[in-house]
Amino acid sequence: MQRRTVLKGAAVGGVMLLGAGFWALPSGVAPAPLNLAGAQQALANLAGRELVSLKGWSPAEVFNHCAQSIEYSISGYPQLKPAWFRSSVGPLAFSVFAARGAMRHPLDEVIPGAAALDAPATQAQALERLQRAFADFAAYQGELQPHFAYGALSHGEYAQAHVLHLYNHLSLIRLA
Known part of the structure; x- marks a missing residue:
């Protein structure tokens, strides 16, 4: 009986926290339209420009991290959160992000089990890797792998997540 009470309390608390988080998400103008073409255009606009990070990872590390996430959606993430998380909290968090049209997560948190973010090392090469990852994802017609936190996503949902x-x-990258 106590276990049920604890689980109910955790669920209610989680919903309240996510509801509050919904309103805390940024609602400003995105750097480009919220679709693959918009993201690809935003990246094209960065090509050949000197960039700096306001804090945390370098622009090259950011591009490698984002590329990893896209690549893993096709090949499979190295580590997944527990099944209960991927079928409850994860999808709920994604639904909040999707509804709000914005995501907020720790910007220095690596993908569990992912390779180091140091290759390719140059900003230009890392940006090319990310652009290639977006192009590969856009063209991919096979079955996508479960997201390490959100679980199973359709191609459209994954595109939105990416x-x-x-x-x-x-949001932390600026022109030098």
Whole structure:
């Protein structure tokens, strides 16, 4: 009986926290339209420009991180959160991000089990990797792998997740 009470309390608390989080998400103008073409255009606009990060990862590390996420949606993430998380909290968080049209997550948190963010090392090469990852994802017609936190996503949902993820990271990138 106590376990049921604890689970109900956790669920109610989680819903309240996500509801509050919904309103805390940024609602400003995105750097480009919230679709793959918009993200690709935003990246094209950065090509050949000297960029700096306001804090945390370098622009090259940010681009490598975002590329990893896209690549893993096709090949499979190295580590997944527990099944209960991917079928409850994760999808709920994604639905809040999707409804709000913005994502907020720790911008220095690596993908669990992912390779180091140091390759390719140059900003230009990392940006090319990310642009290639977006192009590969846009053309991919096979079955996508479960997201490490959100669980199973359709191609359209994954596209939205990748774009929101990129835009969240770009919030710390500026022209030098």
